[in-house]
Amino acid sequence: MGRGILEHAYKEIFPFWDRIPEADREYICQNSYMVTYPKGKNIHDGSECSGVIIVRSGSIRLYMMSDEGKEITLYRLHSGDMCMLSASCVLEAITFEVFLDVEEDSECYVISGPAFAAVAKRNPDIKIFALETAVGRFSDVMWVMQQILFMSMDKRLAIFLSDESSRTGSDTIRLTHGQIALYMGSAREVVSRMLKYFANEGIVEVSRGGIRILDKKRLHKLTF
Amino acid sequence: MGRGILEHAYKEIFPFWDRIPEADREYICQNSYMVTYPKGKNIHDGSECSGVIIVRSGSIRLYMMSDEGKEITLYRLHSGDMCMLSASCVLEAITFEVFLDVEEDSECYVISGPAFAAVAKRNPDIKIFALETAVGRFSDVMWVMQQILFMSMDKRLAIFLSDESSRTGSDTIRLTHGQIALYMGSAREVVSRMLKYFANEGIVEVSRGGIRILDKKRLHKLTF
Numbered sequence: 001m002g003r004g005i006l007e008h009a010y011k012e013i014f015p016f017w018d019r020i021p022e023a024d025r026e027y028i029c030q031n032s033y034m035v036t037y038p039k040g041k042n043i044h045d046g047s048e049c050s051g052v053i054i055v056r057s058g059s060i061r062l063y064m065m066s067d068e069g070k071e072i073t074l075y076r077l078h079s080g081d082m083c084m085l086s087a088s089c090v091l092e093a094i095t096f097e098v099f100l101d102v103e104e105d106s107e108c109y110v111i112s113g114p115a116f117a118a119v120a121k122r123n124p125d126i127k128i129f130a131l132e133t134a135v136g137r138f139s140d141v142m143w144v145m146q147q148i149l150f151m152s153m154d155k156r157l158a159i160f161l162s163d164e165s166s167r168t169g170s171d172t173i174r175l176t177h178g179q180i181a182l183y184m185g186s187a188r189e190v191v192s193r194m195l196k197y198f199a200n201e202g203i204v205e206v207s208r209g210g211i212r213i214l215d216k217k218r219l220h221k222l223t224f
Numbered sequence: 225m226g227r228g229i230l231e232h233a234y235k236e237i238f239p240f241w242d243r244i245p246e247a248d249r250e251y252i253c254q255n256s257y258m259v260t261y262p263k264g265k266n267i268h269d270g271s272e273c274s275g276v277i278i279v280r281s282g283s284i285r286l287y288m289m290s291d292e293g294k295e296i297t298l299y300r301l302h303s304g305d306m307c308m309l310s311a312s313c314v315l316e317a318i319t320f321e322v323f324l325d326v327e328e329d330s331e332c333y334v335i336s337g338p339a340f341a342a343v344a345k346r347n348p349d350i351k352i353f354a355l356e357t358a359v360g361r362f363s364d365v366m367w368v369m370q371q372i373l374f375m376s377m378d379k380r381l382a383i384f385l386s387d388e389s390s391r392t393g394s395d396t397i398r399l400t401h402g403q404i405a406l407y408m409g410s411a412r413e414v415v416s417r418m419l420k421y422f423a424n425e426g427i428v429e430v431s432r433g434g435i436r437i438l439d440k441k442r443l444h445k446l447t448f
Binding site: 066132139 | 362
C-alpha cells in the first residue's frame with residue numbers, strides 16, 4: 001500500500017506525527033494495513049491484541065458482554081475515530097475485554113499492536129497520546145454508566161432518538177425495537193413499551209418502516 | 225512538615241521519583257500537605273480539583289452520584305493507594321465527576337493539583353504514570369459495571385460478603401442492609417431479600433449485630 005495515503009491519514013490523526021523520527025514513521029507505516037470490514041463482522045473479541053484501529057469510513061460498535069452473552073454498547077467509532085482498547089498489548093493497564101462489531105461496511109487502517117508499542121516505548125509523546133485516548137474513552141464509559149444506572153428510561157430513549165436523528169439527518173429512525181434495546185443496553189420489551197407511550201403522547205409515530213419523530217420540541221424537552 | 229517523611233512516602237509510591245530533577249522533587253514536597261480526615265467527611269465532590277490524594281492509612285470510598293442523589297460505589301482507596309480522579313486539573317481527558325467520602329479516619333498526603341500538573345508537564349515519566357494510574361482505575365470501573373449490569377444478585381452479594389470477611393478478617397460483617405446496598409449500588413429491599421434467602425439456606429445468620437457467615441464453602445461456591 002502507498003505510504004503517501006497512510007502518511008496523509010496519520011498526520012491528521014496523530015498530533016505527534018511530525019515530532020517523531022522519520023525511522024519511526026516509516027516503521028509504523030510498514031506495520032500498517034488498510035482493510036474493509038463488511039457489515040456484521042466481529043473484528044475484536046477481547047481475547048488477543050487486534051492492534052490500533054483507525055476508522056476511515058463506516059461505523060463500528062464497541063461493547064462489553066457478559067458470560068451469558070448479554071451486551072452493553074459503550075460507544076461507536078466513526079470516521080476519524082481511533083480505538084486503543086483493541087490494542088491491549090500497547091496499554092498494559094487495560095485489563096478488561098471489549099468487543100468490536102462492524103455496523104456499516106467500514107474502511108479502516110490497522111497498526112500492528114507490537115509495532116505501535118515499540119515506537120511508543122521510544123517516544124513518550126506517543127505513549128501519552130495513547131493513554132490520553134484511553135482516558136478520554138473512560139469518560140465516555142462513565143457517561144454510559146450514568147445513563148444506564150441512573151437515568152429514567154423515557155429520558156434515555158428520548159436522548160437516543162434525538163442523537164440518532166441528528167446523526168442520520170433524518171426524522172425517521174430506521175431501527176427495530178430490538179436494535180434500539182441493544183444499543184441502549186436495555187430490553188426490547190422496555191423499549192417497545194416506552195415507544196408506545198411516546199406514540200400515545202403524539203411524540204413519535206411507530207410503523208414497520210421505523211420510528212418517525214412528530215414532535216421534536218417535546219422529545220427535546222424529555223432529554224433534560 | 226518535614227520533607228524527610230514526604231520523601232520517604234513518595235519514593236515508595238512514585239516509580240519516577242529518583243528519575244526527576246531535585247528541583248521538581250523539592251517543588252512537589254513544598255506543595256504537599258498531610259491531613260487527617262475524620263470518618264464520614266466528604267473530601268471531594270467533583271466540582272473542583274482537590275489535588276492528588278495519597279492514602280497513608282484508613283479507607284476512602286470513591287463513588288458516582290446521580291442528580292437524584294443515588295450512589296454507585298466504584299472502588300475504595302486503602303493504605304498506599306493514590307487517587308488521580310480527584311485531580312481533574314492534572315488529567316484534562318477526565319471529564320466526569322466522582323465523589324470521595326472518608327469511611328474510616330484517614331491520614332493522607334495531598335499534592336496540589338496545579339503543582340503536580342506543572343511538574344508532570346516537564347517530566348513525561350510523571351504524566352505517563354498519572355495516566356496509567358487513571359487507566360488502571362478504568363479497568364476497576366469496568367469490573368464494577370460488569371458486576372452491576374450483568375451479574376445476578378446472589379452472586380454479587382456472595383462476593384461482597386466474602387470480600388468483606390477477608391478484608392476485616394472476621395466472619396461477622398457489621399454493616400446494615402442499607403449500607404451493603406449502598407456499597408453494592410443496589411436497593412436495601414433487594415439486599416434484605418437476598419440475605420433472607422441466604423439465611424434460609426443456612427449460609428448466613430442475620431441478627432442485629434450484623435451478618436455472620438455460617439457456611440463459607442457454599443458462600444464461596446456462589447461466587448463462581
